[in-house]
Amino acid sequence: MAAASPGQAGMTRPSQTSVEKAAMEALEDALDQPSEERYDYLAKRSDLSAEVRELALDLLSADVQAIRTGGAGEILNSEEGPPPELPGYDIIRLLGRGGMGAVWLAQRNSRDFQHRVAIKVIKPGVFLDTMVERFRRERQILARLNHPNIAHLHDGGETDAGQPYIVMEYVDGSTLRDWLAEQSPDADQRLDLFVQIAEAVEFAHQNLVIHRDLTPGNVLVTHEGQAKLIDFGIARPQVEEGEISPPSRLSGLSLTPGFAAPERSQGIVSNTLTDIYSLGRILKVMMGTARDPELRAIADKAAANDPAHRYQSVGEMVEEIANFRAGLPVTTFAEGSGYRLRKFVQREKTLVGVAAAALIGLLIALGVTTWAYSRAEDSRIMAERRFDELRALAHFQLFDLYDQLDSVVGNTAARVELAGQSQGYLLELAGSRSDDPDLQMETAEGFLRLARIQGLPAFPNIGEPEMASENLGRAEEILRPLGGRGLNRAHTAIALLEAYRALVYAHAESKPPESLEAIARSYAALEKVPPSQRDWNWREARRMARMASLEWADLELATPMIVRYANLMERDLGDWPQERIGGYEYRTDQARISYYRAIAVHNRGTEEAYAEAVQQYLAADALFAALQKDYPNDPQTLYWRAWNSYYGYAAAATLEDDVTATRLLEQARASVERLLLIEENDNTLATFDERLREAQAEYYSNLGRFAESIDLMQGIIDGRARKAEARRNARSYSDLAYGRAIFGSIHRKAGNREEACDNFRQAETLMARLVQRDELAGYVEYLRPGVNANIALCDSGAAVEQLQPLSDQ
Structure with a gap:
């Protein structure tokens, strides 16, 4: 066979640039794996050429040592190069360098204060866009995490050459493994440090960040014995439990057993339980050879293969460790009075020693005490069980069962009875004086839900407005202190409460100024919730604030305000979660927006405006009719369709369009008659029915x-x-x-x-x-x-x- 020409050889041999690019792509994939599994991942990539795989492993080897958040030690190589010039910082020396970039030790040159920092700078010209984005994401995540046991972010930006950089706290210390080997800490010191690590992880979870790479190598320990959690390079925001990640080149590889949770190999997106698994593995490393059975049980539960069998929060795991250290029973380890008695004796060694001389008396007294303790525990457990059942029952009745009955004709008495029972349950929960904020929030939200059912104007209800007002007050008594403690869920509930109160002032009590003040308080409470914490409940509260604003403006004939809040309501639809777009609430808001826009046109009071308003009312009626078809007997749809038809009738009657006026008036009467079958005690509906008869009287006079x-x-x-x-x-x-x-x-x-x-x-x-x-x-x-x-x-x-x-x- 003839030898290939130089040109032909160049066509079959990959260029150095393509090798580097392929190696960088493989490295990018590897960096998405937990740090202790990246070598194994690259080594098993059979789709890579030997040259690409070797270069990727070299890059990874350099970067594992060099590009670490905060820095731990000084690992150098021969490619030192010139340091970057960063305003405000004096570069002292290179701490480490790899294929992706370098970490420099620097000192801030401000006159106000001086401190040393580690500056992490990305290498120009080599990185893929996704790797640059990873670097920037790490910077954004660290900016949210201000905790004593997480390496702090001080600054960040780009150099004059366009290189992204992060200015981090310089951690002068050792990795966790080195600290264990060098310091030989005792059990208490080990547990103290582990609790610091766990609390840092819990803080990250509370800020909706999953670390995804918790290993001993990503924990640094200062010379003072303070833990510092580092390397958020592959951290992610929290996702819904059980969500599956998109397929990639990684999904077909098995993960080496280590600190990564087993579900990672199934392509399931990481969540808080993933980090809890890693904490369990770290606890096992920190226990060393002197493993207490109870600590082993805690570590085993945290690192259970099935996520459902793990601790469901870091706080639960920390609480178990606190129980162990206090000599209290560890629920994960064992159950039963024998184990509890043994823990009691361990806690009260002095008392047992003093009583040793009277062993027989002690045994008798201990037997009686154990029996009494067991009886007391049984009574306590039974009381707690009943309380939990009561709590669950109140929630089920108000939020599940009532919704199921809400659209069924002929069961008004049953729903009134259900609301009455729920009232009793909520009063009992409120009377417990529990300090549990979750229970307090559930109770307050229950009172808000009950107030809406009992007598919230502008919505179907069972006609008990006085009870509704009282329950709004009860909810407020619970929520204000919780809001004062900075609980975002409480601020959201306060916003909803004030919107409800605004509707009461506007409709039931005819107090426009008080209604407007309540609307302002509702929006103020909404603003107290940080954007990252604005969940669906927050959006529901904002929907109600918009509704209260529009109802106030409608009653006060404030046309500019109607237009403004209809526009805001439409804009709000743009930031709804994708899964809710096109759903019941979304379609309901679209119909209401059309209805309020018709009112704004109607209020202009000209013949042309009336004609335009009639068409807008008919368009809104079509939207409500489609909802009514998909959700038969839905009270809210019937209610709003009735109001839309009522106003549409008025506009058509003014134009002397008898055909349209008759159609819309009949539609309004039909909707109200249907509603009265569902909510026969609703005073709002009775008033509305009266208003329709008034419209009928006007119509007869016109004829x-x-x-x-x-x-x-x-x-x-x-x-x-x-x-x-x-x-x-x-x-x-x-x-x-x-x-x-x-x-x-x-x-x-x-x-x-x-x-x-x-x-x-x-x-x-x-x-x-x-x-x-x-x-x-x-x-x-x-x-x-x-x-x-x-x-x-x-x-x-x-x-x-x-x-x-x-x-x-």
């Missing part, structure tokens, strides 16, 4: 059917007058004033001058009373100029034909 109109409206006025006499609150006076104004308008069209003038005067008397109390709502105030203009005409002796329609004033 010239005055006898029917007057008869229907007289019944409404009589009912409202009885309510006003009984309740004497702003809402009842407002509804009666509005009704009197409408009744005056009906009599005007019917040609009944005296009746028209009398109703206008009674309407103004009620409005003046509301003004004195600073409780005149916008929808009533809107009619007042027309009412007063007609009163003036009445007083001047004008004929009934000279009286004006209210909308013309």
